[in-house]
Amino acid sequence: MEIGNNTSTFGYSVDYFSRANAQQQAVSNDQGIEQDIRSVEKDEASNQTNNNQEQTNQSQTPQNSTELTSEEKSQLNELKAVDAQVRAHEAAHQSGPAAVGGASYTYAKGPDGVMYAVAGEVPVQIETSSEPQETISNLQGVIATALAPVDPSPQDISIASKARVLMMKAQQEFAQEIQEKISNSNEYSQNAKNQYEQNSNSKVEDKAEDLTV
Incomplete structure (x- = not known):
């Protein structure tokens, strides 16, 4: 802050009273200047305080503001809906x-x-076994897990499809295994039957020989 010069000039050829009056007037003028200075400083300090307050309010306004635009509210509602659906x-x-x-x-x-x-995403484990029946059971669990949501995603459907392909192969292997067991069982039965018939015929021949005279 700059203050301009405000001084009074007094003559040297004055008597006591004039000097006293002049001194009193000078003192009065000096006091007036000091009052003016204090007044100016006070006003400027007040203005500075007001400016600081305004700056404080302006700086706090964005931080305290929680209002969202209509577009932001729409975006927020959409995000909340997606969050709930994903979870x-x-x-x-x-x-x-x-x-x-x-x-x-x-x-x-x-x-x-x-x-x-x-x-x-949730990790899903696809297990295969040397036993086709066990592999089928595991793959059925994979399909059930992939299609568990009410709205399976394309990736979920793809995983379920791959599991079905593997399960069909396992089912074919299992069916072939069963068929082999059946064939082996039939062969065993036929062999047992043949052996029984052979043994029976042999006993009949022995008896026939015993009866020969």
């Missing part, structure tokens, strides 16, 4: 017999600063 979808997968771990999610930040799930 329900993955929870259904987790309840399946072939799920081998917890769900992992991909998140997106909403206009309110909260993270919302927009995608997820």
Whole structure:
């Protein structure tokens, strides 16, 4: 702050009273200047306080503001709906017999600063065995796990389809195994029958020989 010079000039050829009056007037003028200075400083301090208050209010306004635009509200509602749908979808997968771990999610930040799930996945284990019947049981669990949600995704349907292909192969192997067992059983039965008939014929011949005279 700069203050301009405000001084009074007095003559040297003055008497005591004139000097006293002049001194009194000078003092009065000096006091007036000091009052003016204090007044100016006070006004400027007041203005500075007001400016600081305005700046404080302006800086606080965006931070305290929680109002969202209509577009942001629409986006927020959509994110909340997707989050609920994704979590329900993955929870259904987790309840399946072939799920081998917890769900992992991909998140997106909403206009309110909260993270919302927009995608997820659950690991599923496809097991095959040397025993076709056991493989079939495992693959049935994979299909049930993949199609557990009410709205299976294309990836879910693809996994179920692959499991069905493997299960069909296992079923064919199992059917072939059963057929072989049946064939072996029939062969065993036929062999047993032939052996029985052979033994029976042999006994009859022995008896016939005994009766020969």
